[in-house]
Amino acid sequence: MKKIILTLAFISTVSCIKVPVIERNPVINNPGNETSQNTEKDINLEFNSDKWWQSLNDDNLNAIVDLVLENNKSAVISKLNIDKASEAINLAKSGQGLSVGLGANYSGIMTDSQGQRQITDEKFSRLGQIGLQSSYDVDLFGKTSNLIKQQEFQLEGATLMSKYTELTLAYQTTKLYSYWLFLSKEESNLNNRRKILLEIENMEKNKIKIGKGTKDTLLVIQELVDNTDILVQKNQENQLVTKNSMSNLVGKVKSQEIDSLLEKSKGKDFYALSDNISIPQGINSDIVAQRPDVAYYLTVINGQDAKLKSLKANFYPSFSITGSAQLSQINLLGLVTGGSFLGMLKPSITLPILDSGKITSSYKIAGVDLNIFIEQYNQSIVNAYKDINEKLIKYNSESRINKESKDILGIKSEVLSRSKKRYEIGKTARRSYVEDNYTYLVSVLTSEQEKFALLNYKIDLINAFGGLYTTNQK
Numbered sequence: 001m002k003k004i005i006l007t008l009a010f011i012s013t014v015s016c017i018k019v020p021v022i023e024r025n026p027v028i029n030n031p032g033n034e035t036s037q038n039t040e041k042d043i044n045l046e047f048n049s050d051k052w053w054q055s056l057n058d059d060n061l062n063a064i065v066d067l068v069l070e071n072n073k074s075a076v077i078s079k080l081n082i083d084k085a086s087e088a089i090n091l092a093k094s095g096q097g098l099s100v101g102l103g104a105n106y107s108g109i110m111t112d113s114q115g116q117r118q119i120t121d122e123k124f125s126r127l128g129q130i131g132l133q134s135s136y137d138v139d140l141f142g143k144t145s146n147l148i149k150q151q152e153f154q155l156e157g158a159t160l161m162s163k164y165t166e167l168t169l170a171y172q173t174t175k176l177y178s179y180w181l182f183l184s185k186e187e188s189n190l191n192n193r194r195k196i197l198l199e200i201e202n203m204e205k206n207k208i209k210i211g212k213g214t215k216d217t218l219l220v221i222q223e224l225v226d227n228t229d230i231l232v233q234k235n236q237e238n239q240l241v242t243k244n245s246m247s248n249l250v251g252k253v254k255s256q257e258i259d260s261l262l263e264k265s266k267g268k269d270f271y272a273l274s275d276n277i278s279i280p281q282g283i284n285s286d287i288v289a290q291r292p293d294v295a296y297y298l299t300v301i302n303g304q305d306a307k308l309k310s311l312k313a314n315f316y317p318s319f320s321i322t323g324s325a326q327l328s329q330i331n332l333l334g335l336v337t338g339g340s341f342l343g344m345l346k347p348s349i350t351l352p353i354l355d356s357g358k359i360t361s362s363y364k365i366a367g368v369d370l371n372i373f374i375e376q377y378n379q380s381i382v383n384a385y386k387d388i389n390e391k392l393i394k395y396n397s398e399s400r401i402n403k404e405s406k407d408i409l410g411i412k413s414e415v416l417s418r419s420k421k422r423y424e425i426g427k428t429a430r431r432s433y434v435e436d437n438y439t440y441l442v443s444v445l446t447s448e449q450e451k452f453a454l455l456n457y458k459i460d461l462i463n464a465f466g467g468l469y470t471t472n473q474k
């Protein structure tokens with residue numbers, strides 16, 4: 001017995017294969033040193049909420065986002081991927097431990113007394129068998145346990161991709177919703193301008209009747225009316241396109257629920273959305289690390305690490321124990337009598353040296369895949385910083401433009417106020433005041449466009465951050 005054990009130990013030792021060394025590429029630990037930033041580094045940020053749109057305090061927006069996340073096909077698929085990954089863990093666990101199988105057989109054999117088959121005067125012998133067979137794979141080197149870990153990391157990755165899908169859909173929905181609110185303001189502004197232009201047109205026609213107006217001036221005014229009508233038509237088209245885009249997000253050609261919520265929100269001030277978004281002065285690595293797309297690649301790396309450990313077990317002998325217990329008897333009723341029991345127990349060993357080429361190549365390929373995933377993670381880090389930095393630059397630039405636009409609008413407002421006073425005390429004609437009012441409305445829409453652009457950059461930054469962040473006051 002001792003010789004057998006020593007012989008098995010010797011065979012197991014010499015049959016092992018040398019494990020190749022995998023040169024692992026470095027992972028970016030401090031991406032702030034890898035990229036340039038346009039603002040002061042390491043400003044502490046506090047993550048507000050995964051469901052950042054709820055912080056905008058708009059019930060209509062919340063209802064629309066809920067509809068999108070519930071019905072959008074990408075969101076549904078991402079949830080199914082989570083279910084699939086979860087079941088894959090159960091499948092991996094089922095390969096661990098003892099497996100047991102039950103088998104039964106019942107057959108009839110036609111023979112004569114010499115065991116020769118006859119055509120006539122048949123005699124039948126019936127053979128009955130029933131038994132259990134089990135096997136147990138000894139997981140000495142963590143092959144199965146690491147496969148389970150790999151599936152667990154894949155579940156984590158599927159969850160992160162679902163979160164990324166949610167983030168993307170909420171971003172797209174909020175962009176469309178804010179555009180809808182802007183279009184509502186634009187529509188009101190254009191209608192007011194058209195109303196003023198029609199009044200000016202009538203004034204000019206009356207002047208022509210008394211010989212004080214000119215046809216050229218009237219044509220210029222009518223051209224402004226026509227151009228305004230075109231802008232109104234484009235506004236209506238954009239509203240329809242926005243509605244259709246919203247319906248598409250919920251997986252429908254036309255959604256009555258979406259239409260109802262959008263009409264209900266018409267006339268709301270989109271400034272309120274902007275005021276509820278706080279943009280920090282800088283970024284740090286914590287923000288990038290929490291982005292779902294970046295965190296996803298980290299789970300892929302961890303999963304591949306687990307796969308490598310599982311494949312590493314193939315370089316060493318694997319052991320298993322197989323056993324069976326069987327009842328067998330020529331007569332079916334004899335299965336329960338003595339002497340019908342047969343049993344077997346046998347160990348087995350698989351030597352890796354017999355399949356060394358395949359094992360080594362599989363391990364090396366997995367090592368290359370690991371470095372590919374590491375470089376994808378590193379690239380996602382750099383891309384995330386680039387994305388955030390570029391959007392911060394655009395946001396800061398638009399903030400300055402907004403301030404200047406606000407100052408200009410303040411001047412225009414003062415001009416209109418003074419014009420109104422002059423008209424009210426009879427120093428100027430109504431025509432002069434109405435024309436100043438039209439000029440002011442043009443400036444108002446320009447200011448609205450700048451404010452909307454600023455809101456867009458804020459929403460873009462939220463998407464770049466992966467959620468809504470506020471400056472930590474501690």
